[in-house]
Each structure stands twice: as structure tokens, then as C-alpha cells.
Amino acid sequence: MAKKTTPPKKAKTTRSKAKPQSPTRKKATVKKRASGKKKSILGRLFKWAFVTGLWAAIIMGGVLAYYASELPDIAESASFERQSSITILDVRGEVLARYGEIKGNSVDIADIPPHLIQAxxxxxxxxxxxxxxxxxxxxARAMIVNIQAGGVVQGGSTITQQLAKNLFLSHERTLKRKIQEAMLxxxxxxxxxKDExxxxxxxxxxxGSGSYGVDAAAMLYFDKPVKDxxxxxxxxxxxxxxxxxxxxPRRNPNLANERADVxxxxxVDAGYITDAQAKGLSNIPPLPPQKPGSANSVRYFTDWVVDGLDDLIGTPETDLVIETTLVSDIQDAAKNxxxxxxxxYGTDLEVGQGAAIVMAHDGAVIALVGGRDYNRSQFNRITQARRQPGSSFKPLVYLTALENGFTPASQIMDEKITTGRYRPENFGDKYYGMVNLETALTLSLNTVSYQLMKDLGPQSVIxxxxxxxxxxxxxxxxxxxxGSSSISPLELATAYAAIANGGYGVFPYAITKIRDDDGRTYFKRPDQTLTRRVAxxxxxRQLQVMMQNVVENGTGQRARQAFPVGGKTGTSQDSRDAWFAGFSDKLVAVVWTGNDDNSPTKGVTGGSIPAGIWSEIMRDAQYKFQGRASFGLSQNYDLKGLIGRLLTPAQEQSEQSRHAPYHNNAGFGADDQRHESSQRYND
Incomplete structure (x- = not known):
């Protein structure tokens, strides 16, 4: 085993003989050691701070490099040339709407009033x-203000940063976007x-209000160029x-006035004007009156026009002026x-939405209201919605029958359907025995339409x-x-236009001409001639007069006019959709009411609210529309010479008795409503 060693005695003796230190020297030694320890701690802290700062700088540099790599192509995006704008006019040349990034003229800094720049x-x-x-x-100031307020109440972006955002970046609020904004x-x-x-x-x-740039705003709000x-x-x-x-200042003039005072x-605080100058400008200047048709409902029409522009001329590369078919007076009548x-009626009957389209017999859209309020919902219920048309689809079934050997006088047994998987019922489970087609359409008898469809085959109707x-x-x-298959009101109006014009197919259109400010024409619609026969x-002609009888004696009496009109009501299951579609000798109009969530209404039928809306629209439109009639409607509804209506005196008396309950001049009373609302599936 190894021998255990002990420390040398000499070392021990030396330590024991050391002279004792004085108290003063001992304190100095302690301070020196503490000072050295403190320097050591500070050195380590400095070292760690340096290393941390270095790594932070490296990481920050990497982040900046990454964000910089994702910046858009500045060379291409930095062009300050004006983007193309689109001005849409009604049939009289009045401005309906403007689209595009810049609507006013690009103004040199020298032509902008100094007081606007100062403001x-x-x-x-x-x-x-x-x-x-x-x-x-x-x-720094914005940060302090926001901390004091406990939220973001003031921004710190400069005009240059705002321009960078508008030119190159999205408007999302993220750290990445703010860093890129600062770099740009x-x-x-x-x-x-600076002036540039x-x-x-x-x-x-x-x-605001679709205007980009101070010149556009000056023209929009004050009807003058910005220099004035x-x-x-x-x-x-x-x-x-x-x-x-x-x-x-258009929507909230009081708030605009208060903000202008700020x-x-x-x-004044910046020293640009005196307090006396500011106090002498208390009244907001009068605004130019709104032009006809400028209410928000017209945006449904103009949005549809812009959406179809690409099909005609592609993406515009210059400022365009689009001339359209819209008649502002009729548009306003439809909206109202x-x-x-x-x-x-909406609250009591639980119906929240409505839409209407008015079309000339050649397909020209005269008015289009895609919903109750464009500001609340931009969804266009005329062009985008697909809803069940109910009995307003029946004229297509009857037209198929008339083209295949049936006549308005053809007799069909109206009786309860007791066989087959699908068993439609009439209103109130009432059946009239042997009836002719004209009476069946007038009373909107479901069983007759069903039997015609069964005889003809669904494919022939399609x-x-x-x-x-x-x-x-x-x-x-x-x-x-x-009418169980969903279609758009625009499609139904197109089909009714073919019925109204004598059997010629049409394509709905709104644009008549596309040009620029210099007079160059990019598109011009040729004169519309009805040559494509589709029926x-x-x-x-037989169907036209049968549909006149629907308005005169049947479910559509609320749509009656002082001039001849024809049409058809439609109501889907549980009154989820209510329609009235019809025509005069010059125009076609379709009205739909319902709810966007497809919830049921309280018994709203095609012969109630929609027929009333249609009546108001057509009453104005017939006289305000300058187009010519494409055919003449019978004033006395006597079809004998035209369709060979062969009825015995007994049949005529029977038919008159069937029609009698529906001569309700009020149009929204119990008779009309009772007949229509209980058609189980449709009116």
C-alpha cells in the first residue's frame, strides 16, 4: 500500500510566522478583490451583450434580407403613369359610375394649391x-400617445411610407409589411x-366614393378641378x-365639417395659416346635386357591365367610356x-330581399336592381342567384304543348293525382274536371301542368x-x-323576352359602345334585329294571349295596367320564392322576392308583393321607354280569331264562373292570396 504523504512543515511554519496585517491594509485588500470581481462581472456582461447584439444584428440582417427578397419588382412597379379608368354612361349619356385606380387628371405639383399640400x-x-x-x-411621439391611450390611436407612417404601401404592398397589418414599407x-x-x-x-x-387622387376628389365633391x-x-x-x-361630405357632411376643423x-398649430383665417371658414361648401340614377342600386348594373368587359375587348389599357342601355328613370322606379x-310588407311577412330586371324585347337591359341595398350586400340576385321559379316556369311547358299539337282550347281532365311517386295537388285540393289549357294556365292548375309534362316528356320541355x-x-x-329546378331571374327574363317578341331568341346585353376620350371606338354593338327564331x-301568339288572361282573370290581377300586359305568377315550396314575370308590347320585367338564406316567408306569393312591385315598375317604364313595340297585344282579350277558341255557350259560362272569384281589384286581398298561397308546391 502507498505511504500517505503529509504537507511540508516548512510551508506551515512560514504561514504561521507571517506578520499580521493592519486593519487598514486588510480593508484595502478586500476592496481590491471586490473591485476585481465587479470588473469581472461587467466584463462578462459586456461580452454577453456584445455577443447577443452581434447575433441580433445577424438575425435582423437575415430578416431584412429575407423581406427584401420578397419585395415586388420596384423597377416595374415604380411607374407613376395613370392606370386605366372606366366611366359608365346611361342611355342619355349621364354618368352612372366610374371604376379604375385614378379618375381625375394627373396633376403636377405646381398646379396643386399650396394650402392643400400644407393641409x-x-x-x-x-x-x-x-x-x-x-x-x-x-x-416616438405616436408610441407615447398609443401607450397613454392603451391602444393604437395614432400612426407614425410618413407620406413616403403611405405612398410605398399604395404603390407596392397590400394593406394587411403585419410586422413584415411594416418593415417592407420602411425599406421601400x-x-x-x-x-x-420630395416634390415628386x-x-x-x-x-x-x-x-372615397370611388375617387383616387385629389383632382378626382375635387371634381366629385366640389365639381371643380383641384387647382380651383x-x-x-x-x-x-x-x-x-x-x-x-x-x-x-356627401354621406356625412357634419362629420366632414368637424374633421375639416381639426x-x-x-x-394653425403648424404655422401655415393664422387662427383668424381658420375661424373665417366655418361653413362646409355646398355640394353639387346627385345626378339621376346615381343611387347605389345602379352599382348592381354597372358591376355586371364591368364583369363582362373582358369578353368584349379584354383588359383595358386606356381610359374607357362605356355607353349602356340603362334608362335611369326606369332604374329609379324599379329601385323605389x-x-x-x-x-x-317585409317585416310582417318575413321577406327581406327583392330584385327586378326590365328588358326590351331585343334583350337590352333597361333597369337592373340586384337587391334591396347595394351598400349592405353586393350579391347580384338577378345575375348570380339561382332560385326555384315555381309556376312562372309553366309558360314554357304550355309553349311546348302548343308546339306539339295542343291548342288553348284543348281539353284536359283536372283531377287528383292518385298514382305515381310524384303527386302534385291543386290549391285547397280543389279540382275542376274537364278544363281547357287557357283556363288551366289562368288558374295555375298544377295537375294539368303535370299531365302535360308527363305527355310531352321532361326532355322536350328542357x-x-x-x-x-x-x-x-x-x-x-x-x-x-x-318549376322545381333553380334558374336566375336574368334567364327567366330572357325566356320571357322570346315569348314577348314573337318567338325570337335574344341575348341579354347592356353595352352599346366602348370608346376612349379621344373618340376611338373599341366596340360598337350592331343594330339589333330579331332574326333567330326559336319558337x-x-x-x-296563342301563349301571349293566354298569359294576358292570367293578368286579366287569374292569379296575376294585381299586375293589371291601363294597357295590355301578360304574365305569370310563381311561388316555390313554403313561399321561399315569390315571382312575377310578364311583358307589355315593348318591355319584359321579372320581379323576385325572398330571403337570401332560403328561409320561408309568411305566405308571400307571386300574386302579392312581386305582382305589386311589377305593376309599379311597368306603369312607369311603359311610358318612359322610348323603344318601339315589337307586336300588338289584344285590348279586349278576344282570342277567337287568333287561336280558334272553340267553346260552347255552356263552357263559356262555366269558365266565367271559375274566373269570377279572382276579379279582386284590390289585388292583395283575400281572394287573390287564398288562391295562390296554398298551391302546395307552387301557385
């Missing part, structure tokens, strides 16, 4: 001419002069930058009829529908006789 700087970026694209002082702002400051940045910003900024606006008007335009819709106070009737312009999928099922003329 914008006072409220948005006072140090614009001194910072490098990012206002560090402004950022610095780049813009390097590439452009200010000019680009003022020519592109959104200022006053100090007060400049304050109003500058006030729009925070919230264009909220502070619009801008003027900021201008829908809004007034829904306001009067072929008729296709010829007349219905393109939606149709189920080859016997229930199609009662037998004799059968169409």
Missing part, C-alpha cells in the same frame, strides 16, 4: 420635407425628389385621408318599388327552355312542370 402635411406628416422617409421623432420608403426617398413623392401621393391616394379649390375645401379633402367613407387647427314594398335562353341545369323530372310563331 395634408399638417394632419399627416409635418416633417415631410426634412426626414429621410421615416420620421423617427414622429414614431427609404428607397423612394433615394430615387425621387408628394405629387405621386396626392395623385394616387384614395379619397378653396382653403376650406382643401381641409375637407385632407380630412378624408383618415377615413374616406366616414368623413365623406385639419384647420393643425394648420322594391324598397317601398319591402318596407311596407329543349324548349334551352331554345329560349335558359342555361342553368334542369332536372329531367316531372316536378319540372312546377313557332302561332304557338307564341
Amino acid at each position: 395634408v402635411m399638417a394632419i399627416e406628416d409635418r416633417r415631410f420635407y426634412s426626414h429621410f422617409g421615416i420620421d423617427l421623432l414622429g414614431l 420608403a427609404i428607397w423612394l426617398e433615394h430615387e425621387l425628389s 413623392i408628394m405629387s405621386a401621393y396626392l395623385n394616387r391616394v384614395y379619397l 379649390i378653396t382653403l376650406r375645401e382643401s381641409a375637407i379633402i385632407a380630412g378624408l385621408l383618415k377615413a374616406p367613407s366616414r368623413y365623406s 385639419v384647420l387647427a393643425a394648420m 318599388a322594391i324598397q317601398n314594398n319591402l318596407a311596407q 329543349e324548349t327552355a334551352r331554345r329560349l335562353g335558359i342555361i342553368s341545369p334542369l332536372e329531367a323530372d316531372l316536378s319540372l312542370a312546377l 313557332d310563331e302561332r304557338a307564341i
Whole structure:
């Protein structure tokens, strides 16, 4: 085993003989050791801070490099050329709407009033001419204000940053977008002069109501070019930058006035104007009156026009002016009829939406109201919705029958269906025995339509529908006789136009001409001539007068006019959809009411609210539309000479007795409603 060693005694003796230190020296030694320890800690902290900072810088550099790599192509995006705009006119040349990024003229900085530039700087970026694209002082101030407020109440973006966002980036609020915005702002400051940045910003900024740029806003709100606006008007335009819709002088003149006062106070604070100047500008300037047809309902029409532009000329590369078929007076009449009737009956009957289209016999769309309120819902229920048409589809079944050997006088037994999987019922389970086709359509008897569909075959009716312009999928099922397949109101109007014009197919259209401001024409619709026959003329003439009888003696009496009209009501299962579609000798109109969620209404039928709306629209449209009639409707509804109606005196008396209960001049009373609402599946 190894011998255990002990420490040398000499070392021990040396330590034991060491002289004792004085208290003063001992304290100095302790301080020295503490100081060294402190320096060691500070050194380590400095070292770690340096390393951490270095890594943070490396990471930040990597993040910036990554964000920079995802920036758009600045060379291509930095062009300040005006984007194309679209101006849509009604049939008289009045402006309906404007689309596009810039509507006003691109204005040089020298032509922009100095007080407008000062107003914008006072409220948005006072140090614009001194910072490098990012206002560090402004950022610090905004941070303090936001901390004190406990939320974001003030932004720190400069005008250059806002221009960078508008030119290159989306409007999402993310850290990535803010970093990219700052990088692009610095780049813009390097590439452009301050005046160029200010000019680009003022020519592109959104200022509400579809206007981009200060010249467009000046024309829209004050009916004058920007070079002529006053100090007060400049304050109003500058006030729009925070919230264009909220502070619009059209929508909220009081709020616009209050915001303008804030801008003027900021201008006083910045030293641009005196307090006396600001106090002398208290009244908001009068706005130019709204042009006819400029109410929001027209946007359903103009949106549809713009959506179809690509099919005609492709993507526009210059400012365009589009001339259309819309008649603003009729558009307003349609809008008012829908809004007034829904306001009067909608709540009690639980119906929330309505839509209407008015079309000339050649397919020209004269008016289009796609919903109750465009501001609340831009969904176009005329062109985009697919709903069950109910009995308003029945004329296509009857037309197929008339083209295949039946006549209005042909007799069919109206009786309860007791066999087969599908067993439609008449209203109130009432049946009339042997009736002719005219009476069956007038009373909207479901069993007769069903028997015709069964005899003709669903496919033959589908072929008729296709010829007349219905393109939606149709189920080859016997229930199609009662309008079980969903279609759009635009399709139904197209089919009824073919019935109204004597059997010629039409394509719905709204654009008559596309041109630019210099007079170059990009598209011109040729004069419409009805040459494409899609239905037998004799059968169409018979159907026209049968549909007149629906209005005169049947379910559509509320649509009666002082001039001859024909039409058909339609109501789907549980009154989810209610329609009236009809025509005069010049026009076709289709009205739909219902709910967007397809919920049932309280017994709304085609002969009630829709027929009333249709009646109001057609009463105005017939006299305001300047187009010529494509045929003459019988004034006395005597069909004997035209369709060879062969009835015995007994049959005539029987038919008159069947019609008698439905001569309800009020049009919305118990007789009309009772007949229509209980047709189980349709009216």
C-alpha cells in the first residue's frame, strides 16, 4: 500500500510566522478583490451583450434580407403613369359610375394649391420635407400617445411610407409589411425628389366614393378641378385621408365639417395659416346635386357591365367610356318599388330581399336592381342567384304543348293525382274536371301542368327552355312542370323576352359602345334585329294571349295596367320564392322576392308583393321607354280569331264562373292570396 504523504512543515511554519496585517491594509485588500470581481462581472456582461447584439444584428440582417427578397419588382412597379379608368354612361349619356385606380387628371405639383399640400402635411406628416422617409421623432411621439391611450390611436407612417404601401404592398397589418414599407420608403426617398413623392401621393391616394387622387376628389365633391379649390375645401379633402367613407361630405357632411376643423387647427398649430383665417371658414361648401340614377342600386348594373368587359375587348389599357342601355328613370322606379314594398310588407311577412330586371324585347337591359341595398350586400340576385321559379316556369311547358299539337282550347281532365311517386295537388285540393289549357294556365292548375309534362316528356320541355335562353341545369323530372329546378331571374327574363317578341331568341346585353376620350371606338354593338327564331310563331301568339288572361282573370290581377300586359305568377315550396314575370308590347320585367338564406316567408306569393312591385315598375317604364313595340297585344282579350277558341255557350259560362272569384281589384286581398298561397308546391 502507498505511504500517505503529509504537507511540508516548512510551508506551515512560514504561514504561521507571517506578520499580521493592519486593519487598514486588510480593508484595502478586500476592496481590491471586490473591485476585481465587479470588473469581472461587467466584463462578462459586456461580452454577453456584445455577443447577443452581434447575433441580433445577424438575425435582423437575415430578416431584412429575407423581406427584401420578397419585395415586388420596384423597377416595374415604380411607374407613376395613370392606370386605366372606366366611366359608365346611361342611355342619355349621364354618368352612372366610374371604376379604375385614378379618375381625375394627373396633376403636377405646381398646379396643386399650396394650402392643400400644407393641409395634408399638417394632419399627416409635418416633417415631410426634412426626414429621410421615416420620421423617427414622429414614431416616438405616436408610441407615447398609443401607450397613454392603451391602444393604437395614432400612426407614425410618413407620406413616403403611405405612398410605398399604395404603390407596392397590400394593406394587411403585419410586422413584415411594416418593415417592407420602411425599406421601400427609404428607397423612394433615394430615387425621387420630395416634390415628386408628394405629387405621386396626392395623385394616387384614395379619397372615397370611388375617387383616387385629389383632382378626382375635387371634381366629385366640389365639381371643380383641384387647382380651383378653396382653403376650406382643401381641409375637407385632407380630412378624408383618415377615413374616406366616414368623413365623406356627401354621406356625412357634419362629420366632414368637424374633421375639416381639426385639419384647420393643425394648420394653425403648424404655422401655415393664422387662427383668424381658420375661424373665417366655418361653413362646409355646398355640394353639387346627385345626378339621376346615381343611387347605389345602379352599382348592381354597372358591376355586371364591368364583369363582362373582358369578353368584349379584354383588359383595358386606356381610359374607357362605356355607353349602356340603362334608362335611369326606369332604374329609379324599379329601385323605389322594391324598397317601398319591402318596407311596407317585409317585416310582417318575413321577406327581406327583392330584385327586378326590365328588358326590351331585343334583350337590352333597361333597369337592373340586384337587391334591396347595394351598400349592405353586393350579391347580384338577378345575375348570380339561382332560385326555384315555381309556376312562372309553366309558360314554357304550355309553349311546348302548343308546339306539339295542343291548342288553348284543348281539353284536359283536372283531377287528383292518385298514382305515381310524384303527386302534385291543386290549391285547397280543389279540382275542376274537364278544363281547357287557357283556363288551366289562368288558374295555375298544377295537375294539368303535370299531365302535360308527363305527355310531352321532361326532355322536350328542357329543349324548349334551352331554345329560349335558359342555361342553368334542369332536372329531367316531372316536378319540372312546377318549376322545381333553380334558374336566375336574368334567364327567366330572357325566356320571357322570346315569348314577348314573337318567338325570337335574344341575348341579354347592356353595352352599346366602348370608346376612349379621344373618340376611338373599341366596340360598337350592331343594330339589333330579331332574326333567330326559336319558337313557332302561332304557338307564341296563342301563349301571349293566354298569359294576358292570367293578368286579366287569374292569379296575376294585381299586375293589371291601363294597357295590355301578360304574365305569370310563381311561388316555390313554403313561399321561399315569390315571382312575377310578364311583358307589355315593348318591355319584359321579372320581379323576385325572398330571403337570401332560403328561409320561408309568411305566405308571400307571386300574386302579392312581386305582382305589386311589377305593376309599379311597368306603369312607369311603359311610358318612359322610348323603344318601339315589337307586336300588338289584344285590348279586349278576344282570342277567337287568333287561336280558334272553340267553346260552347255552356263552357263559356262555366269558365266565367271559375274566373269570377279572382276579379279582386284590390289585388292583395283575400281572394287573390287564398288562391295562390296554398298551391302546395307552387301557385
